[in-house]
Amino acid sequence: MLHDFVPEQLRTYFSRLLDRFFTPKSKTLTVIIDENFGSYRNQVFDAAELYLRSKIGPETERLRVGKTPKQKHFTISIEKGEEIVDSFEGSEVKWSYVQSEKEKGEQVKRHYELTFEKKLREKITSSYLTHVVAESEEIKRSLRVLKLYSKDLYETDDDDGCAGGNWGCISLEHPSTFETLAMDPNAKKKIIGDLDRFLKRREFYKRVGKAWKRGYLLYGPPGTGKSSLIAAMANYLKFDVFDLELSSIYDNGQLKRILLSTTNRSILVFEDIDCNSEVRDREADDDDQEIKRNNNGRVTLSGILNFIDGLWSSFGDERIIVFTTNHKERLDPALLRPGRMDMHINMSYCTGLGFRTLVSNYLGLDGLNHPLCEEIERLVDSTEVTPAELAEELMQDDDCDVILPGVVSFVEKRKVERSKAKDSVSICNEVVVKTDDDDDEKQSVCTNGMRNRKKQAGKRKGRGARNVNARTYLQVGM
Numbered sequence: 496m497l498h499d500f501v502p503e504q505l506r507t508y509f510s511r512l513l514d515r516f517f518t519p520k521s522k523t524l525t526v527i528i529d530e531n532f533g534s535y536r537n538q539v540f541d542a543a544e545l546y547l548r549s550k551i552g553p554e555t556e557r558l559r560v561g562k563t564p565k566q567k568h569f570t571i572s573i574e575k576g577e578e579i580v581d582s583f584e585g586s587e588v589k590w591s592y593v594q595s596e597k598e599k600g601e602q603v604k605r606h607y608e609l610t611f612e613k614k615l616r617e618k619i620t621s622s623y624l625t626h627v628v629a630e631s632e633e634i635k636r637s638l639r640v641l642k643l644y645s646k647d648l649y650e651t652d653d654d655d656g657c658a659g660g661n662w663g664c665i666s667l668e669h670p671s672t673f674e675t676l677a678m679d680p681n682a683k684k685k686i687i688g689d690l691d692r693f694l695k696r697r698e699f700y701k702r703v704g705k706a707w708k709r710g711y712l713l714y715g716p717p718g719t720g721k722s723s724l725i726a727a728m729a730n731y732l733k734f735d736v737f738d739l740e741l742s743s744i745y746d747n748g749q750l751k752r753i754l755l756s757t758t759n760r761s762i763l764v765f766e767d768i769d770c771n772s773e774v775r776d777r778e779a780d781d782d783d784q785e786i787k788r789n790n791n792g793r794v795t796l797s798g799i800l801n802f803i804d805g806l807w808s809s810f811g812d813e814r815i816i817v818f819t820t821n822h823k824e825r826l827d828p829a830l831l832r833p834g835r836m837d838m839h840i841n842m843s844y845c846t847g848l849g850f851r852t853l854v855s856n857y858l859g860l861d862g863l864n865h866p867l868c869e870e871i872e873r874l875v876d877s878t879e880v881t882p883a884e885l886a887e888e889l890m891q892d893d894d895c896d897v898i899l900p901g902v903v904s905f906v907e908k909r910k911v912e913r914s915k916a917k918d919s920v921s922i923c924n925e926v927v928v929k930t931d932d933d934d935d936e937k938q939s940v941c942t943n944g945m946r947n948r949k950k951q952a953g954k955r956k957g958r959g960a961r962n963v964n965a966r967t968y969l970q971v972g973m
């Protein structure tokens with residue numbers, strides 16, 4: 496017809512017009528996500544790679560698997576040509592992975608194709624891709640190998656992933672978690688809740704004009720799990736740990752430089768803070784001369800406090816600051832005042848419940864079902880024995896029938912020794928938490944099962960007026 500009725504000059508035009516009219520229109524749109532974006536890596540490509548690992552379904556026929564010596568887990572990814580279907584707020588999208596054939600001297604080009612209905616363009620290119628990037632960040636955090644930084648380490652075992660500056664760093668592979676920690680379950684819950692709240696409160700801290708950080712004081716005898724709790728916190732939050740050895744820091748200036756070189760999303764640890772004479776209770780310390788000398792060219796208490804709640808406290812974001820001590824009573828009251836440490840956690844001697852956790856860690860169910868277990872719980876409840884001592888006893892053998900009688904005699908022996916030293920003991924895990932409530936209250940559950948609550952005013956020596964009405968005291972037994 497075109498040949499017969501349309502002049503030659505117009506034929507091409509009409510032919511194109513008819514083509515356009517009769518060819519069915521595609522209802523889908525495909526977005527190409529290249530590996531590189533200009534000369535940079537494409538963040539969306541990397542995010543998609545991580546995100547899609549968690550979306551691999553039973554319909555996928557070919558996968559790639561790999562692992563570097565440093566990686567803990569296998570990395571699984573989809574093979575070229577494979578497709579993955581995902582859904583987002585009721586809409587379906589299809590991902591496919593495309594890889595160019597390698598030509599001589601050329602690098603393989605890789606990209607993802609994301610296909611969806613055209614009408615979803617706005618939703619997919621903004622909300623869905625934002626969701627993919629956010630999810631991938633979460634996955635990255637969970638796969639992260641944590642780092643332990645120390646000024647004493649000159650060499651690092653890992654040159655990728657360590658922060659700059661002159662910190663030495665090794666991978667933190669401490670196995671302690673909140674599940675393996677022998678601690679009163681209520682205290683554990685309280686700490687986990689506090690950490691969760693802290694993570695979610697970026698906007699809150701900004702609104703109230705406070706630095707986004709949280710301070711914990713862990714106190715108790717040696718071997719009760721203070722360092723293990725720090726490792727559990729790091730594993731839970733996926734935060735690196737900076738170990739600040741105060742005795743090796745020359746003065747406040749160096750402390751400032753060291754603290755400023757730490758990274759965000761980290762835990763700064765000042766272990767055995769009472770061993771630094773400057774933070775001991777100055778009224779209780781006789782040796783004034785020593786303190787004067789320490790004020791000259793050493794780290795001073797005010798230098799530390801300046802970073803906790805002074806002008807310098809606003810350095811960095813998402814910081815947890817932990818102080819540990821075996822002797823809380825020796826600390827200067829200025830360090831214990833409200834507003835300084837948000838939570839005071841007493842890591843006390845082991846209790847029956849704590850022993851249960853240790854038995855389940857070390858011996859599994861067999862230990863928990865053993866007839867001696869209950870007897871040991873009762874014994875542990877009535878004497879001062881640390882989780883570290885019990886853990887050592889539980890590692891003596893594999894056989895419950897050998898270990899548990901050994902634990903009985905160990906705890907009985909310890910009980911006799913202790914009762915010679917004093918008549919009675921009171922075992923409690925105490926957690927003092929600063930909250931935003933108006934009331935001050937102290938709650939305690941001791942090992943005898945008694946629970947009491949009492950109103951508590953800011954009476955302690957050295958306590959200032961500030962924040963006195965904004966603390967909750969929780970005392971719980973294991």
Ligand SMILES: Nc1ncnc2c1ncn2[C@@H]1O[C@H](COP(=O)(O)OP(=O)(O)OP(=O)(O)O)[C@@H](O)[C@H]1O
Pocket residue numbers: 675676677678715716717718719720721722723724821842882883884886
């Ligand atoms: N509460 C606990 N739960 C589980 N294991 C514990 C606990 N406390 C101690 N342990 C065991 O004892 C070992 C030593 O404990 P940890 O180093 O955490 O004690 P600490 O309170 O930091 O002691 P120190 O005051 O001497 O630094 C741990 O590696 C762990 O095996």
Ligand SMILES: [Mg+2]
Pocket residue numbers: 721722723766819
């Ligand atoms: Mg320790």
